Amino acid sequence: MTDSESPKIHIDSDWKAQAQAEKERLSAEAEQKTDTDQGAGGMGEMPPANFETLIGTFVTQALFALGAIPDPRTGQPSLSLDLARHNIDMLTVVSDKTKGNLSKEEEETLATTLYELRNRYVQISQAARQQ
Template sequence: MPGDEQPKIIIDSDWKSQAQAEKARLEAEAAKKQAQAKPGGTGSDEPVTFEEICRMLAVQALTFLGEIPDPRTQQRVFAPELSKLYIDMLGVLEQKTKGNLSKAEEEFLTGLLQDARMAFVEVSKAVAKAVQEGKIKPQGDAPGMPGKPGMPGLQTP
């Protein structure tokens, strides 16, 4: 009977192989781009390097010593207790990573920590001398961030 014919089903398997080939090509391009990218950049997919972590802590330490202006306000901040906190964090990082760093990473961290500690000592001496000479005077009990409640700062006479 002519009405009893089963409809023919044609399976196009070629599109599957084309889709798989396209997927493989895109994955290869993505892997190539990732291999060419430098680690630690600003992209969200790029890993942060050990040196960048160290630099971040050192920049904060120097910022709170007044060595680097605040990027938002362009004003210098003197908060030695916060600077010391960041320097201490670098010290803990050095202590906890001892024996696990490459020679270059170890030298980088040691040098950075030495520089930060020296800057802290130099700025502290300069502030103490300026206070002694009457060029600046402490506000409240301890030097800190000017104008912030609970964190007295230094002001010039």
């Protein structure tokens, strides 16, 4: 074979640039999605939608209303006995409506949670009346 007859190898260096551009595009999309999820009050990754999360939502709201969790805007606890009572009542509705449909562990968790919240509510409401 002569030089003119030797096989020619064509190197496509464009694929590297295309792959890099695609990688950058995907990275930008992922970053934008993260910004969108966390912007406008978003929290990023959400907790699983399950029974424990449902109960935890009401517990958190009740504790917030009882002043156990400070207001994130002011850093100060605020007391709203009506709101606390409402969230405890909502947990009671969940308990009543799910009787016989929960695992033993879920029943015990819910019963213990309600007991503790009710006790805390009574203690705080009595202390508030004495002031």
